[in-house]
Structures are given as structure tokens and as C-alpha cells.
Amino acid sequence: MPKKIVKGQELSQPARASARVLKRLYVREIPDEEKPAEALKWLDYYRKDRRSLVMAMESCVKCGVCANECHAYLGTKDPNNIPAGRADLMRKVYKRYFTVQGRLFGNLVGAEDITMDTLEKWFSYYYQCTECRRCGHVCPFGIDTCEVTMAGREILWGIGMIPDLQGAASAAVYERGNQGNMTKQALIETHDFLSDEIEEERGFRMEFPVDKPNSDILYVPSSADYLLNPETLKGACQFFEYVGANWTISSHMTEAGNFGLLTEQHSVQRELVERLWRTVAELGIKKIVFGECGHGWRAWKMYTPTLTDYAIAGSGYDYHNRVPIVHIHDEVAAYVKMGKLKLNPRDNRLAPVGKSITLHDPCNYCRACNLIQNLRVNLYASVPEVREMTPNGEKNFCCGGGSAVLYDDPEMYELRGKFSLKKVEQIKATGADILCAPCSICKAQFYGVLKEYHHLDIPIQGLIDFVGAALVFKGHRQI
Amino acid sequence: MAMINIGGKQVEVDEDGFIQDPEIWDEELAKGIAPLEEVNELTEDHWKVVRYIREYYLRTGVAPMIRMLCKNSGFTLKQIYELFPTGPAKGACKIAGLPKPTGCV
Numbered sequence: 001m002p003k004k005i006v007k008g009q010e011l012s013q014p015a016r017a018s019a020r021v022l023k024r025l026y027v028r029e030i031p032d033e034e035k036p037a038e039a040l041k042w043l044d045y046y047r048k049d050r051r052s053l054v055m056a057m058e059s060c061v062k063c064g065v066c067a068n069e070c071h072a073y074l075g076t077k078d079p080n081n082i083p084a085g086r087a088d089l090m091r092k093v094y095k096r097y098f099t100v101q102g103r104l105f106g107n108l109v110g111a112e113d114i115t116m117d118t119l120e121k122w123f124s125y126y127y128q129c130t131e132c133r134r135c136g137h138v139c140p141f142g143i144d145t146c147e148v149t150m151a152g153r154e155i156l157w158g159i160g161m162i163p164d165l166q167g168a169a170s171a172a173v174y175e176r177g178n179q180g181n182m183t184k185q186a187l188i189e190t191h192d193f194l195s196d197e198i199e200e201e202r203g204f205r206m207e208f209p210v211d212k213p214n215s216d217i218l219y220v221p222s223s224a225d226y227l228l229n230p231e232t233l234k235g236a237c238q239f240f241e242y243v244g245a246n247w248t249i250s251s252h253m254t255e256a257g258n259f260g261l262l263t264e265q266h267s268v269q270r271e272l273v274e275r276l277w278r279t280v281a282e283l284g285i286k287k288i289v290f291g292e293c294g295h296g297w298r299a300w301k302m303y304t305p306t307l308t309d310y311a312i313a314g315s316g317y318d319y320h321n322r323v324p325i326v327h328i329h330d331e332v333a334a335y336v337k338m339g340k341l342k343l344n345p346r347d348n349r350l351a352p353v354g355k356s357i358t359l360h361d362p363c364n365y366c367r368a369c370n371l372i373q374n375l376r377v378n379l380y381a382s383v384p385e386v387r388e389m390t391p392n393g394e395k396n397f398c399c400g401g402g403s404a405v406l407y408d409d410p411e412m413y414e415l416r417g418k419f420s421l422k423k424v425e426q427i428k429a430t431g432a433d434i435l436c437a438p439c440s441i442c443k444a445q446f447y448g449v450l451k452e453y454h455h456l457d458i459p460i461q462g463l464i465d466f467v468g469a470a471l472v473f474k475g476h477r478q479i
Numbered sequence: 480m481a482m483i484n485i486g487g488k489q490v491e492v493d494e495d496g497f498i499q500d501p502e503i504w505d506e507e508l509a510k511g512i513a514p515l516e517e518v519n520e521l522t523e524d525h526w527k528v529v530r531y532i533r534e535y536y537l538r539t540g541v542a543p544m545i546r547m548l549c550k551n552s553g554f555t556l557k558q559i560y561e562l563f564p565t566g567p568a569k570g571a572c573k574i575a576g577l578p579k580p581t582g583c584v
Contacts, residue, residue, distance in 0.1 A: 168581040180584070190543075193547050230546045
């Protein structure tokens with residue numbers, strides 16, 4: 001990607017989706033000269049649609065509290081990466097067109113016309129925010145800059161400025177129901193391979209059911225698990241088999257993540273919600289359990305009710321009230337608290353005695369979904385020694401790849417390294433031997449960046465991986 | 480979208496150099512892509528990995544799980560990185576003519 005230079009400043013931008021990808025996304029390509037006007041229309045739409053955005057646009061007093069809380073700013077020292085500064089890129093335009101003082105006095109009050117340069121800057125900086133919401137957590141006004149980033153990305157999506165990574169993943173969602181382009185055949189072959197591994201380790205076989213009719217539980221793994229995280233799939237399988245669940249995985253909807261939340265909520269996010277309910281109706285599901293994915297869990301827990309505003313298979317509009325949506329760690333923690341899972345932390349294949357584990361709190365679990373306690377219930381029950389990071393819980397730092405800023409073009413990769421500086425400091429300070437990251441984006445970020453950029457060679461596992469490996473089976477099916 | 484010249488053929492590739500039409504792949508093309516991924520010569524070991532990925536792709540439509548690739552091709556992850564310095568997902572898949580893996584990878 002050739003560097004864009006705006007007013008003498010070099011901008012780092014992710015590679016853009018090609019015309020071929022835009023076509024698969026049903027996005028119209030707009031010529032450059034029409035883009036500013038079209039973007040303004042979208043901004044007008046989002047300000048009327050979202051009060052959180054208007055709140056962010058109207059209330060900031062530039063007190064600067066957010067600056068030292070943002071890992072992106074701490075890593076890059078770029079003033080546009082201060083959350084208030086990043087929101088200001090949009091605020092200037094908002095002021096110019098939608099406030100009286102901006103319309104009358106223009107740049108005297110800090111307002112700015114929207115031009116192609118503005119949009120290039122947006123494309124650079126709204127894809128340098130990882131939507132971790134640490135700034136929103138400390139802001140005295142409660143301004144959530146993540147909402148500004150989301151709106152910024154959606155406006156850019158509307159005018160055809162889409163990063164290749166998000167574009168290709170979303171196109172795969174439309175075509176195959178998951179971001180990794182997985183097919184049913186791929187699911188089956190991968191499951192077979194993992195069942196063989198479990199058989200080698202445990203001495204008996206466990207199967208991963210696919211599209212099994214009349215199942216009680218639908219398990220929705222992250223599609224990235226099928227490429228990178230075998231232990232996460234095995235951990236979930238062993239848990240379900242242990243509790244004797246009648247469970248299945250669907251080939252129609254195999255995605256716990258939802259990039260739609262982060263970049264385009266109108267059609268991409270909705271597509272997966274629609275697929276989810278269709279699957280539930282077809283397979284007669286009673287409960288949906290989501291796998292390890294941070295932003296995905298926020299999308300499913302918080303946004304599904306409002307996105308389920310249509311009837312499916314004659315079930316009426318309140319489908320989401322009758323089929324509960326839970327996270328696998330809430331589910332496991334409930335069993336652990338009841339004392340129904342026999343876990344032996346001193347006999348864990350993935351965390352041998354003498355090794356210590358540190359937990360990376362995925363941002364969306366902790367600042368959006370209240371999973372802090374339950375993650376710890378499960379971790380402390382499954383591994384021999386835990387070393388907590390400081391700060392942790394809702395004050396944790398992002399892995400640096402949040403909201404799928406997982407670009408591998410050299411400039412953006414460099415930025416991913418800088419974004420994770422704070423996290424690496426934390427990991428090193430614990431002195432732990434193994435890193436537990438219960439989120440697919442965090443895992444993908446750590447697999448690459450820790451070793452290649454920070455030269456920190458540390459094994460990375462999900463959390464359900466440890467639970468699965470610590471389960472004590474006496475035979476098949478325990479409860 | 481760019482066209483590059485690989486082994487005397489004009490081929491359409493994306494921003495990251497993955498070929499856009501997996502159908503046109505053949506062994507000659509693989510030999511042409513290899514130097515772009517820091518692989519100077521495709522040895523029998525390279526071919527073993529590339530053929531496995533290619534066959535898996537034709538059967539299932541995606542790249543295999545990394546652990547599956549290691550086990551079934553008989554190499555450790557370290558050896559695969561030695562064969563393909565840019566890694567299995569980027570280097571090996573590109574040489575095998577697969578589209579770029581998408582999602583959280």
C-alpha cells in the first residue's frame with residue numbers, strides 16, 4: 001500500500017478492499033470527488049440514529065485524562081491517537097455542519113470542512129483504534145470513543161473505504177456464515193483430526209457433532225479456532241461431553257465473532273444474527289453457548305435482542321427471550337461453583353506443575369460483559385499457579401489487536417507491535433511461563449507480535465483449553 | 480488490484496500478492512511465487528507441504544489447521560518456518576495458490 005501523505009504528514013493505512021471484494025459486499029464504489037458529500041450524509045444519519053455519538057461530539061472538554069489510558073497513544077505518541085484527539089477528527093466536521101457556531105464562524109471555533117484529506121485521515125486513525133473502551137472507562141463525562149470509531153468506520157464503509165481484512169472476512173460471512181470461509185467438509189475433517197487427538201490423550205474417543213437435529217445446545221466456536229486454536233475446540237468438546245450435553249456445532253453459522261459490530265452494523269452484523277436464529281429454528285436448539293471471542297461476545301450478549309426484530313419460522317418476535325444466549329465461561333463457572341466438575345489443576349497437560357499462568361483479560365469481556373469473576377473461577381480451578389497482571393479486570397490494557405486490527409502489511413504490523421507495548425510490559429512483569437488469552441483476536445495478535453516484534457517466546461492458550469485438559473474423566477460422561 | 484509477471488505469465492494478485500483465481504494455479508506458477516516468499520528453491524520437502532495444502536484446499540475450500548498441517552506432513556512448526564520463512568499461513572498458502580486466510584488469523 002503506497003503511503004498517503006496529507007498536509008505533509010505520512011499516514012499509515014491498512015490495505016484496501018479491491019473492487020472484487022466490494023462487489024461481494026454489495027457496496028457501491030463511489031468516485032473520490034463524491035466521497036466527502038456522501039460521507040456527510042452518513043454522518044448526519046448516524047448523529048440522528050445514535051445519541052452516544054452526539055454525546056461524544058458535544059461534551060468533550062479536552063481534560064486529557066484519556067491520553068495516558070490509551071495503549072495506542074502510549075505506544076505511538078501520536079496526538080491523533082489520544083482518544084479525545086481521535087474523536088476530534090470527526091468533531092471538527094460535526095461542528096462545521098451541525099452546530100450554529102461552526103456554521104457561522106468556521107475554523108475560528110475549530111470547525112473544518114470535510115474533504116478527501118479528512119477521510120484519508122479517518123481511514124488511518126479509525127483503524128488504529130482497537131475499540132477497547134479503556135478511555136470510556138476513565139472519562140469523567142462517560143464519553144465512549146469506541147462509539148465514535150464505530151461510526152467513523154461505518155461512514156467509511158458506506159463510501160467504499162474498507163480494509164481488505166474486514167472486507168474479505170465480511171464477504172465470507174455473507175457466503176459461508178463465518179469469517180474464516182470454513183465449509184462443512186473442513187469442519188468435519190478438522191473435527192476428525194481433533195477427535196483422534198483426544199483419543200490419543202484420554203484413551204477414549206469424543207465426537208464433535210455437526211448439524212445434529214434435535215440438539216439441546218448449539219455451540220458456536222470462533223472460526224479462527226479451526227485454523228489456529230485446536231486446544232480451544234478440544235476443551236469445549238471435553239466439557240460438553242463431561243456434562244453429558246446433547247450438543248452440536250452448526251455449519252450454517254460457525255462464527256462466535258462478529259466484525260459487523262466493529263465496522264458495519266447494518267448488514268454484516270445482522271447477517272450473522274439472522275443465521276443464528278435460522279439455525280436455532282432448524283435444529284430445535286434450546287440454548288446457545290458461545291465460544292471464546294471477546295468482541296463477539298459483546299455483540300451477541302448486548303446487540304442480539306435489538307437485532308432480532310423479525311419473525312423466524314413462525315416463532316414470533318421474542319425468539320431471543322425463549323432461547324438463552326450464554327458464554328461458555330459462564331456455563332463452566334456455574335458447574336465449577338456447584339462442584340459438579342472434577343478438575344485437577346495438578347494434572348494438567350497444558351499447564352504442568354511448576355509452571356505459572358497469567359491471564360490476559362480481553363477488553364470486551366471485562367468492560368462490556370461482566371465476565372471478570374467467572375474467568376477467574378475457571379482458571380484458578382484448572383491450573384496449578386496463577387499470576388495476576390496489574391492492572392487487570394476492567395482496568396486491563398488491550399492486546400493491541402482489538403477490533404481486528406490484525407493487518408500484516410509492514411507499517412500496520414509495526415503499529416500492532418507498538419500498540420502491544422503496554423501489554424508486553426505487563427506480561428513480563430508477572431514472570432509467568434504461559435499466557436492465557438481467552439479471545440480469538442487476542443490469540444491471533446499474540447501468536448504473531450509477541451515473538452516476532454517483542455522477542456518474547458511464551459506459549460499462548462485459551463482458557464477453555466485449560467479447563468478441558470484439567471477435567472478428570474472416570475469413563476465417558478460424568479454427570 | 481495488481482497484475483504481476485510470474486514465470487512469464489501475467490497473473491492477477493491482491494494487495495498481499497495472493498493470486499486471485501485459485502483455478503489457474505499449477506506447479507510452474509508455484510515455482511514463480513516461491514522467490515517472493517523468501518523461498519529460493521522448492522525442494523521435495525517444500526513440495527510435500529505445498530501439495531498437502533493444495534489437496535486439502537481442493538477438498539474443503541480452506542487452508543488446513545496449522546497443527547493438522549504439521550502432523551500430516553510430518554514436520555514440526557519450527558521446520559515449517561525454516562522451509563517457509565514467512566510462515567505457513569502467508570508463505571506456504573500463497574505458494575500453494577490459496578486465497579488469503581480471513582478472519583482472526
